Amino acid sequence: MPEIKNTFVKSKMNKDLDSRLIPKGEYRDGINISVSTSEGDSVGSLENIRGNTFLSNLGLTDKNLEIIGHYEDEVNNRIFLFITNYNDTSIDRETQALGDVSSPSTSRVRTGSKCYIGYYNTLDGNNDVLVSGAFLNFSKTHPICGVNIIEDLLFWTDNRNQPRKININKAIANPETYYTSEDHISVAKYAPWEAISFLKETNGYKELSLINEKDEWLPPILSTVFEFRNTSSNFEMFNNFSSVTNPTYQSISTDLSSSVVAGSTWTVNYRIKVSNASKPDSQSFFLKTAALGTGGTANQEWFTLTESWPYGGSVGPVLTYANRPTDWATGDVITFQIENPYYDSGFESNDRDSNFLRDKFMRFSYRFQYDDNEFSLMAPFSEIAFRPKQYGYFLYDDDDRASESSIVKFAENDITTVGINIPLEAGFTPNNLEDKLKVKKVQILSKESSSLAVKVIDELDTEDLQYGIPNSISISSGGSGYSAGVKTTTGGSGTGLEVTITVTAGAITGATISKSGEGYLQGDVVTVGSGTGGSIEITGLNNIILYNYKSTKPIKVLDENEITRVSDIVPLRAKTQEAVGNRIIYGNFLQNKSTPESLNYQVSVIDKPYPFNSNDKQTAKQFPNHTLKQNRTYQVGIVLVDRYGRSSNVILSEDEKSSIFSRYTDGGSDPRSWFGNSLRVTFLDGIPNQKTNEYQGIYNEGSNTLGWYSYRIVVQQKEQDYYNVYTPGVLSGNINFTKLDTPLTYSNTSEIAQVALFNDNINKVPRDLKEVGPSDTVYSSQSRVLYNRIKSPNYTTPAGTLVSIQNSNGELDEVITIRPFRELGDWTKFKGIDLRYFNEYGQGDGSTGQFTGATPIYIYPGATGESDPFYLKNNKNPLIATIGVESRLGYTSVNQGATNYFFSKRLNVFETKPFTSNLDIYYESSMSGTINVLNNKVSATLSNPVGLDITSWSWWLDESTSIGSYVTTEFEVSDASNTPITPGSANIKVVGDKIYETYQIDQATGQQTIARPNPFELFTVVSGTATSAPIYRIRTTKDFVYTKDSYNNDNWLIKLQVTDGNVTNFIEKQATLANVTPAIGTVTWQIQNDYDPSIPYQTPIAPGNTVVIYRKDFNKWKEETPGVSFAKLAQVTAFQNGSIKTSDNKLGLEPEFVRIIKKKGKWNSDTNTFSSYETIYDDTVGGVQSGTPKMKMGPQDPNLPNGPFEWFLSGINPIPSTPTSFPAINWQGNDIRKSELGNFSGKFRGAYEWTISFIVKDASKTYDTKSSQVFTFKLVVRRKS
DSSP states (O other): OOOOOOOOTTOEEOOSSOGGGOOTTEESOOSSEEEOOOSSTTTTOEEEOOOOOOOOOTTOOOTTOEEEEEEEETTTTEEEEEEEOOOOOSSSSOOOOOOOEEOTTTOOEEOOOOEEEEEEETTTOOEEEEEESGGGOOOTTSOOOEEEEETTEEEEEOSSSOOEEEEHHHHHHSTTTSOOSHHHHBSSOOOOOSOOBSEEOSSSSOEEOEEOOSOSBOOOOEEEEOEEEEETTEEEEEEETTOSSOTTOOOOHHHHOTTOOBTEEEEOOSOEEEEETTSTTSOOEEEEEEEEOOGGGTTEEEEEEESOOOTTSOOOOBOBSTTSOTTOOTTOEEEEEEBOTTOOTTTTOTTOOTTTTTTOOEEEEEEEEETTSOBOOOOOOOOOOOOBGGGGOOOTTHHHHHHHHSOOTTOSBOOOEEEEEEEOOTTOOGGGHHHHHOEEEEEEEEEETTOOOEEEEEEEETTGGGEEOEEEEEEEEOOBSOOSEEEEEEOSSSBOOEEEEEEETTEEEEEEEEEOOBOEETTOEEEESSSBSOEEEEEEEOSEEEEEEOSOOOSEEOOHHHHTOSOOOOOSEEEEEEEETTEEEEEEEEOOOOOOSEEOEEEEEEEOOOSOOTTSOOHHHHOTTOOOOSSEEEEEEEEEEETTSOBOOOBEEGGGTTEEEEOOOOOSSOGGGOOOEEEEEEESSOOOOOOOSSOOOBOBTTTBTTSEEEEEEEEEOOBOOOOEEEEEOOEESEEEOOOTTSOOEEEOTTTEEEEEEOTTHHHHSOBOOTTOOTTOOOBOBSOOEEEEEEEOOOOOSSGGGOOOEEOOSOOEEEEEEEEEGGGGOGGGGOTTOOGGGEETTEEOOSSSSSSOSSSOOOOSSSTTSOOOSSOOSSOSSOEEEEEEOSSOOSOOHHHHSTTTOOOOOSEEEEEEOOOBOOOOOOEEEEEEEEHHHHHHHHHHTTSSOTTEEEOOOOBOOBTTOOTTOBOBOOBOEEETTSOBOOOSSTTOEEGGGSOSEEEEEOTTTOOEEEOSSOSEEEEEEEOOOSSSOOEEEEEESSOOOOOTTHHHHOEEEEEEEEEOSSOEEEEEEEEEOBOOOOEEEEEEEOSOOSSOTTSOTTOEEOTTOEEEEOOTTGGGSSSSSTTOEEEEEEEEEEEEOSOSOTTTTTTTOEEEEEEEEEEEEEEETTTTEEEEEEEEEEESSOEEETTEEEEEEOSSSTTOSSOSEEEEOSSSSSOOOOTTOOOEEEEEGGGOOGGGSOOOOTTEEEEEEEEEEEEEESGGGOTTOOBOOOEEEEEEEEOOO
16 A cells, blocks of 8 residues: 655644644644654654553542642652642731641641642652642642742742742651751741840859869959058057048958858968059968957958968968068059959860950850751840940059050950850750751851951850750659758759759659759759759750850851851742742842831830849959940931841931930949940830731731741941040140249130140140141140049148049030140149259350259259159150140149149040941841830830839838838829829829739849738838829838848839829839848846845946956966866847847857957955956967857967867757847867966956957858948956965
8 A cells, every 4th residue: 555644844723724724733632742852853743642541649638738849850850849728818818827727625636738848759649749738838828939949959939928838858758747947948948036135144143164273363453441450479460440540441341252251260261462563573372361340440440361372272370470471562553353253263175265355255156057058147236345444444553554655555355265055945955956947057156346257166066955954954853861852963964053942751742943954954853952862854954055155266267158148038928930040039029018107115224233133144253344325316217127137227216215315424423333235125116017918017927927027126326436544634824934034824724625636646636737837836736625524623732642533424525736745834844843954045054044043943843843843754845735625634833833732643544536437327226126025025015115113113022111101202193204194184193092912032043922921011101192193101010130031032023003094103112121230238247246245146247347257276277187167257148139039039040259359367355456467368269169260268279179268058059049039159178277477466366357358240141241330348357365
């Protein structure tokens, strides 16, 4: 048969023409065919193709499933499928798909939306569901419109969710388990939002983690001048800090330790280094004892030293006068340094540079590296990790050094180790970051203030992140032999864990964490001490990553594009995407919705909170030297950030409440207790949370994953670079020079000041050299404006009282001229020259010169023409700046004038006018938080608006306060700025006219419990009306006693609820109980007296009394039986701890000897007086009895077990006294030797005299104990014949 071949090269189906008329290359019908398009000879041929064939349902049996997208991976012969049964029928088509939901009432599960990503391999038939879960949020209304693969990553977008991706290989290896949340699959990765903290809580309280491990001694923050003298062959430092002759003496003993109390001697129990700052090359010593006087010596203190006290060793003997430092002289400045508890003698090893941070203002941050090697955005940087040496205080002659050199030497960083505490949000712990967020590394970052570079100082991998702070524990084994209480533990991976256990029959039945320690693994089992076999398992870790940075060099520098990367610019939604090269490009996308035009908050300047509570950020503890720059205007804005780093524009407050001017301040009445101030942002309304078509609302994991998640505080401050100018004094006024024989005078002292410029100050206050001639010597200044911050306008005598004072007036001073010192007039050439010996034509001889007379003539200031009006030590012709001022900065014209010649040479400090930037830039602060937490707090106070408060009150409460007494000043309802609210109705008040609740606070743990019954009540002083607000006070409902537990337990939080009739607010105020000095009332004589029967048994002894006794049979006085007690010599029968509560006013009282002196002499029977000729002993140290110091005294050797005098407390010896337990003095008869006494005739008899001094201490000698006045009486024992 003939073969008919037809090719269909046109590849065209033609149904219009009759089949007999169809041209070649076209065809009428075709089923399951395709036309070959190859370039070979088969082009145009028809080929059969297969129809649809069932391959797999991926094991899915859910109803109404539909494939809404697919991707053919032709290279790897795989098909990827996007499947769901959810059909979003909401108006905006943006309602989140919900998963299965359990009904609590019926215990039935409602089947939710099903979303899957599956794959099928066309070669081997392998198939599986890779990802499943409602978090995929697929909908049939939004087909997957863009899918691409780059290497092993599958990217897709649906214009419903944010763009996403998965790692194909990891998903195939872990089907349906590797990707389980939006955080895992989003292209834009989770962005950490909280800054690093420098507080850690591993010892039961928040402690600062900025420490110095290099220096063995803490900075010398205590210093004063001393006298040195010889006492009993010992070298003693003496300080009479009330001395009129040298008022620079200051009391420092009580600053060294709370154990130093008036009338007693403190034996130092830890190393305190004593150095001579006036002789820096002199030897240093260690403090041995410190004593503070009382009565006539109340303003005196004494110190002894020791030469030897090695690190980790024992204290050496007291320094004798013979071995004294001979170069130490009265008037030298002596400093005291406490041993550094963090000292590490091996710190310099392991590539650590202890000086690395010394000249750096360093901030720290962190970022995450994820499983596919993406990096998160950087978290906000911390505050500057900086603490100046000496804690920022000027000591001894630091002010002179600063004024003379124009440099503050101690303004260097004292920190060597930065404890970096990375906070993780709730639910995240160091050991679950890999599972929760797919984090494989955490990079620790640093940035110096002088550089834009961001450096990586370390990378913590998954293994490093397994260790942390225990957060929860369980009993692994109860063991035996335990008692309830706090116990230490051993074992496990970390250190420091302590637990509080409860016990039944010796076995542990309950355990809670009292100190968490650090470095533990979840699953560690630790052994509980003080028993047998008890163990605890660590079941969970805290949400803190701990890392100690120890001054090592960075390991690398981030690329510049990482530094400027503030967002990944991944859109909220995109309709299409495509892969170009190795990049994903999105098209037709939505980057962000609109943000609120304003938020309702206000900005204020406040002192940093102190004292702090356990819940706040404790900025005074973290940053004790940081403060808000003063004389500046700040504008504070809010930036909203979603969970994945997309941020809003800066949002300001309505009604211009976002700006504040920070004025100059002097730090209050005592700058030493002022920790600086800071900006406070008070939210008056929450951040809008409702999602709309124009606003994306607030994040919700189940319904709005793209809502705003966190907020950050940003600050604009345009006044930037400035200088501090340190000058050695100021001369007040214009210098009036008329002729050489007429003394200088000074005018306009309140309008003009003149300062010497040298060293770097010449550049800080530069001359204007533009438009000057070669012979010009008087210049204007480029920095015309200065602000005086420290001045010294007051001259007082003696010279030791001269001090500089702060100037908080914000005065604007203007530099008028700058000229060399010699240009002030010819008088500057005649320092020390008697003008009688000066002749303009040659040398005068006193009688033939230009000036004659019997009296020396000096034009240069000073009685002999030697008093420099400026500091000229290092420069005989410095530049002098003439400044127009608003008030006098130096001394008066009388002080400076003839006969006085007093010139201010103390430290003065000026600020130059700051450079003002024109850039509209806001700087990120370290303050941030989640919006949900913020809104919850605002919501809790919207019935409590933050704008309602009470006026400030003063609090006083001590144990002498009686029931029903007021403990506060009057107060009333106020606004947030502490201004009383003027009422428009009678509704402004404390709700219920009562205290809402009082909580007792455990100082050690921070735990709060409701005080029942309430120890305080609210009292309405003046009732409110429609035109006047009510006035209130707080008063007591009980009596109080300060015991050994009061410091920890007697602290309260008083909560009031205030209202203005529309809204209410909860106000919390802290309250404490103060101790009162105890008192000795009555001491009674307790020994039979054969000398004077008129002194009966139990006769009261008054302070200073002398009691004389002898026994008929003197020879029997225990000489034969030494060590047998005489029983009681005297007894304290009336004393009080200061409490008003009579039933408890003797609780916690314990006695101590202060001093016992034994002298030998003779008794005059005619005058009833004792005269001494030998001191046998003078004991101020005391022995130890049952572990209590100073319970025995008498012998020169304080360790002698049987001292002649001892305190005896009723019951177990010794115990804290009770109302029925009075302390008595026992006396040992072996302290009497008749043979030692002289045998005099006539009116004289041999005798002993003891001077016995003692005190009582309250609160069982624990924290904040107080001491009574010293009680002294004398005992004389005389021979009968």
